[in-house]
Amino acid sequence: MTRYFSEADSVETVNARVAPDADPRLAQVMSSLVRHLHAFVKDVTLTEAEWGIAIDFLTHTGQICSDTRQEFILLSDVLGVSMLVDAVNNRKPAGSTPSTVFGPFHVDGVPEREMGSNISLDGVGEACLFEGQVVDMDGHPIKDAIVDVWSDNADGFYDVQQPDIQPQHNNRGIFRTGADGRYWFTGIKPVSYPIPDDGPVGQMLCHLGRHPFRPAHMHFLVSAPGYHRLITHTFVAGDSYLESDAVFGVKAPLIVDFEALDTTQDGPRWRAAYDFVLPPST
Amino acid sequence: MTRYFSEADSVETVNARVAPDADPRLAQVMSSLVRHLHAFVKDVTLTEAEWGIAIDFLTHTGQICSDTRQEFILLSDVLGVSMLVDAVNNRKPAGSTPSTVFGPFHVDGVPEREMGSNISLDGVGEACLFEGQVVDMDGHPIKDAIVDVWSDNADGFYDVQQPDIQPQHNNRGIFRTGADGRYWFTGIKPVSYPIPDDGPVGQMLCHLGRHPFRPAHMHFLVSAPGYHRLITHTFVAGDSYLESDAVFGVKAPLIVDFEALDTTQDGPRWRAAYDFVLPPST
DSSP: OOOSOOSTTHHHHHHTTSOTTSOHHHHHHHHHHHHHHHHHHHHHTOOHHHHHHHHHHHHHHHHTOBTTBOHHHHHHHHTTHHHHHHHHHOOOOTTSOOOOOOOSOOOSOOOBOOTTOBOOTTOOSOEEEEEEEEEOTTSOBOTTOEEEEEOOOTTSOOGGGOTTTSOTTTTEEEEEOOTTOEEEEEEEOOOOEEOOOSSHHHHHHHHTTOOOEEOOEEEEEEEOTTBOOEEEEEEETTOTTGGGOTTOOOOGGGEEOOEEOOTTSSSOSEEEEOOEEOOBOO | OOOSOOSTTHHHHHHTTSOTTSOHHHHHHHHHHHHHHHHHHHHHTOOHHHHHHHHHHHHHHHHTOBTTBOHHHHHHHHTTHHHHHHHHHOOOOTTSOOOOOOOSOOOSOOOBOOTTOBOOTTOOSOEEEEEEEEEETTSOBOTTOEEEEEOOOTTSOOGGGOTTTSOTTTTEEEEEOOTTOEEEEEEEOOOOEEOOOSSHHHHHHHHTTOOOEEOOEEEEEEEOTTBOOEEEEEEETTOTTGGGOTTOOOOGGGEEOOEEOOTTSSSOSEEEEOOEEEOBOO
């Protein structure tokens, strides 16, 4: 066992310090983290000045966090780490609906609404009928599935970002399927928006020549007893940012054609039909 | 080029977003960071709960930072990253004095003192004569070398940690060598102490079964025009924590026998002799 630190044995020296009775999973995770962090420093021969910039960046990222802002989740998102953690934890059978990042804008405690309700409480935006079916891997309807949905408003902000402007629970709703597994409700056709880019993560994106936009999407959290819980979005086909989502959330099967409806009559202007296929929970 | 995110192509998808006109060094560093971060997530199959713990840990680490506390440097230190950054940036010829971490307790603006001064302004602790020579690779004395020193007090705290208790610049001094390259001053025999362990880094060490102690040491920053600047410590031989320094700072050539002096006469109780060998700057 190496006693003193050296460049060659840096990983072994640090990891040898973990006590034999430490939690085995913690020891595994931290040993791997040290191995990859040291490999990074060695690969790029990180300078002392760059190390200092990294310390300042991480400090600033922590200090800008608040009850309504989580800059470290944003950092994880734009580095593709959030999508990767989602991927390695949700390897699902072919034919099931793909998952994507949860994002920071879900809210607990939204009231369950009657199927068919309008969740656009401020009435601003282009009304859109969202409908489809929650089914199992054999295509059979799933009864009592909970369909929890949320989106931004017509200006690209979630209600929690504008508590003084938007009604509480604007563009949010929870619905429960009947025996036919069907869901339907009216919302708005979502719009693309930038992730908060006035902090260190936004500065980093700027230096990398990356834009902060997400393509327009509706969030869905679909769950039912006995089935794998699904966290996903549907994306508006044709959006300019589909291939450059700042947080890498887009997957091809989640892109939905929003169908223009006859606007000479009352009712929604768009229709977005999408079925969710849930594998059994393991 | 991959358009949408997948577990298999996660690294390429994220790194393909960097603009062609981004700073090449920034692009290199960030691409390597993404590659190693993703490899870490895949190697351990990081769970969503563990990702959440990591987000909370980083946030807490940032939020406990203040003008007098830098928890991210502490994190870098205990993971061996600080020593590694020092190592890859200070690969020096055999025979020169090894470097080690700078640490967070250096202060600018300390007055230059007359050679031979006593830097223990509170007079507490076991007086120790520090002396030696600053020489080049051929053993020739270096004139006008600046020897900047700092240590904890007898209770294991630096003056900046106890501004209401210790005199300003207690156990700090700056000395300039003459034509013989020699330095000598009186301080105290330093004592081992724990790094601040009441924050997230201390909790992490506790979970890993690691103690927070550093072996007793005197800090030296030795510089002279035309020579590679040396940041190092000398360590007290026999200290219990030499082989388990919480920040991995110990190197064998930096361990010094503190010689017990005749205490029947006035004068210091200990003597620590150490010569510093500086290679030319490149």
